[in-house]
Amino acid sequence: MKKVITVVLCLALLFAVCIPANAEVTQENSFTMYSCYVEAEVAGLVELFTQETGIEVRYVRLSAGEMQARVAAEKDNPQVAMIFGMGNDLSMAMAAEDLLDPYVPANIDQMDQRFVDPDGMYVPLQIIVTCFGSNADWLKEKGLEPPTSWDDLLKPEYQGEVCVAHPATSGAAYTVLSQTVQRLGTEEGFKYLKELDKNVLVYTKAGAAPFTSAGLGEVGVAIGYSDNAQTVVDQGYPLVVSYPKEGAGYGVTAAAMVKGGPADEQEAAHKFIDWLIGESAMTLAYSEFNQYPLNTTVHPEPKMIPIEDIDLMNFDPVLSAKTKKENCEMFENEVRSSADVK
Amino acid sequence: MDSTVYAGKRRRKSEKRREFLMLMKQPGLLFAILVVFAILILFCVYPIVRLFISCLTDKTGQLNLDNINYVFTKTDFFKAFWNSIKLGLFVGLMATVVGFIYAFAVTRTKLPGKKFFNIMAILPILSPPFVISLAVMLLFGRSGLITKNLLHIRGNNIYGFTWLAIVQILSLFPLAYLNLKGMLETLDSSVENAGRTLGASRLKVFLTVTLPLSLPGFLSSFLIIFAKSLCDFGNPQVLAGDYSVLSVSAYLQIVGLFDLKTGSFIALSILLPCMLAYLIQNYWVSKRSFVTVTGKATGTVELISEKKIVIPLFVVLLLMTLFTLLMYGTVVYVSFVKTWGVDWSMTLDSYQFILKRGARAMQDTLLLSSVATPLSALLGMLIAFLLVRKNFFGKRLMSVASILPFAVPGIALGIGYVAAFNTRPIQLTGTAVIIIVAMVFRTLSIGVETGSNSLRQVDPSIEEASIILGAGNAKTFFSVSLPIMKSALFSGLLNSFIRSMTSVSAVIFLVSVNWNLLTVNILSEIESNRLGAASAYCVALMVMVILAVGVLEFIVNGLFARRRRSYE
Numbered sequence: 077m078k079k080v081i082t083v084v085l086c087l088a089l090l091f092a093v094c095i096p097a098n099a100e101v102t103q104e105n106s107f108t109m110y111s112c113y114v115e116a117e118v119a120g121l122v123e124l125f126t127q128e129t130g131i132e133v134r135y136v137r138l139s140a141g142e143m144q145a146r147v148a149a150e151k152d153n154p155q156v157a158m159i160f161g162m163g164n165d166l167s168m169a170m171a172a173e174d175l176l177d178p179y180v181p182a183n184i185d186q187m188d189q190r191f192v193d194p195d196g197m198y199v200p201l202q203i204i205v206t207c208f209g210s211n212a213d214w215l216k217e218k219g220l221e222p223p224t225s226w227d228d229l230l231k232p233e234y235q236g237e238v239c240v241a242h243p244a245t246s247g248a249a250y251t252v253l254s255q256t257v258q259r260l261g262t263e264e265g266f267k268y269l270k271e272l273d274k275n276v277l278v279y280t281k282a283g284a285a286p287f288t289s290a291g292l293g294e295v296g297v298a299i300g301y302s303d304n305a306q307t308v309v310d311q312g313y314p315l316v317v318s319y320p321k322e323g324a325g326y327g328v329t330a331a332a333m334v335k336g337g338p339a340d341e342q343e344a345a346h347k348f349i350d351w352l353i354g355e356s357a358m359t360l361a362y363s364e365f366n367q368y369p370l371n372t373t374v375h376p377e378p379k380m381i382p383i384e385d386i387d388l389m390n391f392d393p394v395l396s397a398k399t400k401k402e403n404c405e406m407f408e409n410e411v412r413s414s415a416d417v418k
Numbered sequence: 419m420d421s422t423v424y425a426g427k428r429r430r431k432s433e434k435r436r437e438f439l440m441l442m443k444q445p446g447l448l449f450a451i452l453v454v455f456a457i458l459i460l461f462c463v464y465p466i467v468r469l470f471i472s473c474l475t476d477k478t479g480q481l482n483l484d485n486i487n488y489v490f491t492k493t494d495f496f497k498a499f500w501n502s503i504k505l506g507l508f509v510g511l512m513a514t515v516v517g518f519i520y521a522f523a524v525t526r527t528k529l530p531g532k533k534f535f536n537i538m539a540i541l542p543i544l545s546p547p548f549v550i551s552l553a554v555m556l557l558f559g560r561s562g563l564i565t566k567n568l569l570h571i572r573g574n575n576i577y578g579f580t581w582l583a584i585v586q587i588l589s590l591f592p593l594a595y596l597n598l599k600g601m602l603e604t605l606d607s608s609v610e611n612a613g614r615t616l617g618a619s620r621l622k623v624f625l626t627v628t629l630p631l632s633l634p635g636f637l638s639s640f641l642i643i644f645a646k647s648l649c650d651f652g653n654p655q656v657l658a659g660d661y662s663v664l665s666v667s668a669y670l671q672i673v674g675l676f677d678l679k680t681g682s683f684i685a686l687s688i689l690l691p692c693m694l695a696y697l698i699q700n701y702w703v704s705k706r707s708f709v710t711v712t713g714k715a716t717g718t719v720e721l722i723s724e725k726k727i728v729i730p731l732f733v734v735l736l737l738m739t740l741f742t743l744l745m746y747g748t749v750v751y752v753s754f755v756k757t758w759g760v761d762w763s764m765t766l767d768s769y770q771f772i773l774k775r776g777a778r779a780m781q782d783t784l785l786l787s788s789v790a791t792p793l794s795a796l797l798g799m800l801i802a803f804l805l806v807r808k809n810f811f812g813k814r815l816m817s818v819a820s821i822l823p824f825a826v827p828g829i830a831l832g833i834g835y836v837a838a839f840n841t842r843p844i845q846l847t848g849t850a851v852i853i854i855v856a857m858v859f860r861t862l863s864i865g866v867e868t869g870s871n872s873l874r875q876v877d878p879s880i881e882e883a884s885i886i887l888g889a890g891n892a893k894t895f896f897s898v899s900l901p902i903m904k905s906a907l908f909s910g911l912l913n914s915f916i917r918s919m920t921s922v923s924a925v926i927f928l929v930s931v932n933w934n935l936l937t938v939n940i941l942s943e944i945e946s947n948r949l950g951a952a953s954a955y956c957v958a959l960m961v962m963v964i965l966a967v968g969v970l971e972f973i974v975n976g977l978f979a980r981r982r983r984s985y986e
Contacts, residue, residue, distance in 0.1 A: 115775060144676050145673060149833055312757045408493065408670075
């Protein structure tokens with residue numbers, strides 16, 4: 077029996093010896109980050125960046141909320157140099173919590189100035205727009221046109237056929253909520269959401285999931301961000317993308333430096349942010365991930381409706397971020413709890 | 419003071435003293451107990467207590483109950499609480515019954531295809547839980563292959579209690595199966611044989627001997643599954659719909675509303691029912707213990723071969739197995755299909771993708787789990803041995819501490835670990851150690867439970883004999899107790915390996931740029947809609963686990979084979 081234990085312990089020891097060899101890959105030319113872009117996207121960007129600059133990027137892919145929770149939990153001893161891919165609303169919230177360090181890239185003046193942070197706490201990257209994605213077969217079966225207005229979704233034909241993510245877990249869904257509230261005012265806005273709730277089949281966790289459901293025919297119409305919708309279209313699903321005529325809400329993705337991150341990685345991380353708002357990253361993000369560039373000097377080969385042709389609503393992301401908690405609370409208490417009544 | 423009470427107190431006091439003196443005479447044992455305590459307090463108690471305190475205080479460290487107040491008044495806490503409990507009770511009961519049917523069929527009957535059923539019963543825990551949810555959605559959803567294309571039902575609603583319970587039962591019954599199988603194997607069948615010889619019918623033997631003897635295992639399985647169902651996050655987040663449960667509420671608060679404190683508090687509140695169930699079970703089991711392995715010569719198990727018993731069992735197992743296979747078949751199929759629902763042509767794209775992007779994560783997952791598994795199982799057996807066989811001060815504390823990390827949702831454990839081990843003196847974040855430690859302690863209680871159950875079946879006189887013959891505590895543990903716990907050790911190893919390989923919510927806060935895990939990748943692929951890649955990852959994970967199980971079986975059987983005769 078002792079032999080067993082010896083064998084087991086030796087094995088454990090062997091592994092323990094292997095571990096440090098794997099762990100410490102601290103090269104001069106590398107840095108660490110948390111990324112909220114999905115694996116395929118962040119891997120594509122990082123590969124291109126390493127190809128062009130020779131700098132290694134070591135990253136973990138997390139959802140935005142998970143990332144925020146981690147950066148907050150690691151506050152006293154930050155584990156990464158920068159974060160990347162979260163919304164600008166989350167960036168503002170994190171800046172307010174004193175979790176970020178400012179950084180202003182030299183080429184910032186090429187960016188759409190409406191979205192540039194005056195304090196330089198984060199750098200805007202891409203813009204994505206709220207849209208509807210309808211299953212083409214379902215539309216045909218029901219004899220419907222793709223929805224072009226928020227009010228279309230309240231029609232009885234859409235009963236149990238609408239899918240949207242939960243605003244507390246998905247940035248896309250929260251944009252839908254907060255733009256409704258900003259468009260109609262709090263009272264009318266929630267009245268609308270309550271009406272909409274009657275037609276919603278399920279609130280998913282991830283913002284991209286509703287489009288897959290709609291693509292599969294699980295539901296008729298999904299609401300969410302245009303890049304996720306277009307990805308589902310690119311995969312070959314029968315999804316028709318349309319935009320609300322009242323004006324679409326939007327999200328802006330961003331990159332930022334983590335406060336007090338590893339000192340020897342600062343320079344490399346700064347280079348990455350500079351590169352992210354440059355032409356090659358912007359073009360890749362548009363052609364492969366369907367995100368509209370915020371760099372006004374970049375004009376990639378068009379594949380979607382040009383952003384200029386979509387009516388964007390007058391949307392205040394600062395107000396949106398500030399009211400997130402109370403909005404989500406109201407959503408839980410008024411909209412979701414009324415679900416029991418039906 | 420009443421004199422009898424005083425006398426009782428004095429007696430208890432002197433007992434305590436004797437216990438203490440006994441302990442002092444066995445420095446090895448004392449050392450083992452102290453080390454186990456130190457480890458448990460550091461890795462089980464401290465992170466959770468620290469997290470709990472942070473829920474009750476504000477930034478400056480002052481007591482602040484606003485968060486609690488908020489949880490009770492502003493969220494649907496109570497509704498979610500009762501929903502979770504209802505779900506846990508139902509799933510716990512059903513999954514334990516199913517697990518018992520499996521275990522009984524495999525250990526007590528001449529069932530054809532036992533080996534096959536044995537593997538099929540373990541299959542559901544080989545993959546992260548949300549995989550079954552995914553398969554259910556693809557098969558039975560509103561546009562599911564079965565509901566829409568086969569049965570032409572449109573609008574089948576899978577979101578809510580029913581399907582959530584079905585999926586949880588399916589993914590959790592293997593825990594009961596492994597636990598009860600280990601117990602039924604150790605349970606000396608001569609008692610059952612005696613019942614038969616004395617003329618009792620099969621049914622009577624089953625009802626009056628087998629069932630009562632399995633009750634401790636039954637209860638501990640129920641407890642494990644109850645706790646697991648309460649802490650489960652993967653399935654409810656996909657399938658719960660309007661049926662709100664605690665783990666999802668906690669996640670919404672932490673990840674959605676960026677409110678670490680209220681979220682952690684909701685997550686920690688799951689401790690209450692879990693601990694209560696645990697204490698009830700503990701009290702109950704300590705009242706009745708059944709010793710059947712006595713070291714005396716016993717007969718071999720008389721396997722049931724009557725057709726009227728075997729055939730219905732066979733049918734039940736076959737149906738369950740078919741359902742399980744259907745679920746996993748779907749996942750395998752999705753991994754080869756180009757685009758589910760649109761382009762059904764076969765392709766290896768998904769596998770190329772995961773080999774390119776996930777090779778590192780696969781290596782890391784295998785390596786870290788392989789390190790964590792033996793540590794967890796051995797520590798579990800050691801704690802089981804101490805709890806069942808030895809008397810010492812603080813025993814209750816040890817048993818509660820060992821179950822703590824299991825009885826909180828993974829997300830609370832993960833955040834607790836980051837908060838506790840992010841700064842000096844113990845700085846572990848970003849290292850492999852923190853992931854290994856989380857895996858070890860997250861899975862520890864399964865080893866403790868299975869180990870205790872099989873030890874309780876064994877007459878302590880066997881170990882006493884070893885001591886009397888001059889073997890020390892350590893030698894007795896390693897050459898007598900541990901071999902007796904062989905089956906339990908194996909199921910402990912198996913369980914902890916599988917749980918380590920497939921855990922999600924606990925490790926999502928612990929993975930780092932140097933150490934990433936496969937399950938985190940799967941979750942990310944599901945979130946980003948790449949069902950093919952997610953399924954391919956799942957298949958890779960399952961293949962790795964199945965191979966590892968084979969290796970494990972080989973090692974454990976090989977190492978113990980020589981000693982087997984000595985106690986049977």
